[in-house]
Amino acid sequence: MNILIINGPNINFLGVREPEVYGKMSYTDLTEYLYSYCSEKNIYSEIYQTNHEGEIIDIIQNKYKAFDALIINPGAYTHYSYAIYDCLLMINIKKIEVHLSDIYNREDFRKVSVTKNACHKQFYGKGFESYKEAIDYLLEEEEK
Secondary structure, three states: OEEEEEEOOOHHHOOOOOHHHHOOOOHHHHHHHHHHHHHHOOOEEEEEEOOOHHHHHHHHHHHHHHOOEEEEEOHHHHHOOHHHHHHHHHOOOEEEEEEOOOHHHOOHHHHOOOOHHHOOEEEEOOOHHHHHHHHHHHHHHHHO
């Protein structure tokens, strides 16, 4: 299996940004965790992070054909980016939305995900484990 992982704005500031919400681990820790877990599961993965909405769309459009699935943490774009929503609808691979924090137990604006309905499933609230759950779900789906 090949998985494309895209992280949106401010995720590169893990460990600095609100550690009481996002934890003390860094973005480098996250990418190392994901590459290690994917390798352990015999998955090829590529991981990208950008603070720019259009770049997220460009990565998806330019890369999706080489992958079986997409895991996306759109960051704040989750709550208002219909452009990313439309892009997700256009691609015909499994798409999973992931969040480190529990977006449903935070500020009201974070409880709305406009990108969720363009994805097959959503995992949230478990830090790095949210990504692991997404990967495991994709592996289970592949076996069906």
